[in-house]
Amino acid sequence: MKKQDITFGIHAVEAVLKHSPERVIELWVLLGRDDKRLMPILESAAEYGVSVQYAARKVLDDKSGGGQHQGVLARVKAVKQLNDKDLTALLDKIEVENTETPFLLILDGVTDPHNLGACLRNADAAGVHGVIVPRDNSVGLTPTVSKVACGAAEVVPLFQVTNLARTMKSLQDKGVWIVGAAGEAEHNLYKADLKGSLAIAMGAEDKGLRRLTREGCDSLVSIPMTGSVSSLNVSVASGVCLFEAVRQRLS
Numbered sequence: 287m288k289k290q291d292i293t294f295g296i297h298a299v300e301a302v303l304k305h306s307p308e309r310v311i312e313l314w315v316l317l318g319r320d321d322k323r324l325m326p327i328l329e330s331a332a333e334y335g336v337s338v339q340y341a342a343r344k345v346l347d348d349k350s351g352g353g354q355h356q357g358v359l360a361r362v363k364a365v366k367q368l369n370d371k372d373l374t375a376l377l378d379k380i381e382v383e384n385t386e387t388p389f390l391l392i393l394d395g396v397t398d399p400h401n402l403g404a405c406l407r408n409a410d411a412a413g414v415h416g417v418i419v420p421r422d423n424s425v426g427l428t429p430t431v432s433k434v435a436c437g438a439a440e441v442v443p444l445f446q447v448t449n450l451a452r453t454m455k456s457l458q459d460k461g462v463w464i465v466g467a468a469g470e471a472e473h474n475l476y477k478a479d480l481k482g483s484l485a486i487a488m489g490a491e492d493k494g495l496r497r498l499t500r501e502g503c504d505s506l507v508s509i510p511m512t513g514s515v516s517s518l519n520v521s522v523a524s525g526v527c528l529f530e531a532v533r534q535r536l537s
């Protein structure tokens with residue numbers, strides 16, 4: 287039998303119904319919940335012939351593992367895990383179509399699902415083509431990630447690669463410039479050129495960029511900070527870096 291997942295939260299469920307309705311097996315809705323925000327979800331479910339079960343809060347709490355389900359939860363077919371080959375195929379497609387410049391986000395070992403979810407949300411908003419993570423020592427696409435990503439997990443490809451340093455090298459061979467974000471870097475993010483084929487690499491919550499990742503970057507930049515904290519949260523820092531790149535690429 288194909289692997290199944292749970293997706294919960296209004297935006298996450300709405301997104302899976304919108305972008306890949308064929309994945310939705312069944313929907314669970316909180317009994318007695320009469321909310322205008324659920325209407326589009328129920329309408330899509332009816333359109334795609336998805337069965338809807340109404341259940342007490344305890345059932346949804348249990349099914350979501352205590353997550354913030356907002357009264358709606360879907361049992362879905364698991365997405366195919368994307369790997370290096372899929373990343374190469376994406377870059378080849380961008381090259382053939384020749385209408386866009388590659389724009390990628392690398393997360394070097396982010397383990398908190400809230401951070402990955404928020405980074406995917408940033409990535410989608412910034413128009414990133416894909417997010418790359420090492421397969422080991424990183425959080426994958428969990429229900430909490432999808433919930434926090436607010437629908438972005440359904441549309442931004444997440445490439446889980448076996449050897450990040452090797453993947454970075456193959457990106458560089460394809461002309462992608464890799465900029466690593468590191469608080470202690472001398473170069474200021476706002477002075478870096480982020481206009482061409484680009485991957486921005488962010489470090490993990492505790493240790494930052496690993497040595498090999500850091501050494502594999504073409505340049506390292508810092509976001510200038512004036513307060514007393516030593517670093518920003520990785521999702522905040524990724525938002526700052528991505529949107530500086532967006533600003534430059536639009537100007």
Ligand SMILES: C[S@@+](CC[C@H](N)C(=O)[O-])C[C@H]1O[C@@H](n2cnc3c(N)ncnc32)[C@H](O)[C@@H]1O
Pocket residue numbers: 466467468469470487488489490491492493494495507508509510511516517518519520521523524
């Ligand atoms: C919580 S920080 C990691 C802090 C860690 N102690 C370290 O040594 O890097 C997570 C990631 O966010 C990014 N980051 C946070 N603050 C930054 C800053 N001021 N400039 C550039 N990147 C930053 C970096 O990529 C960093 O690896």
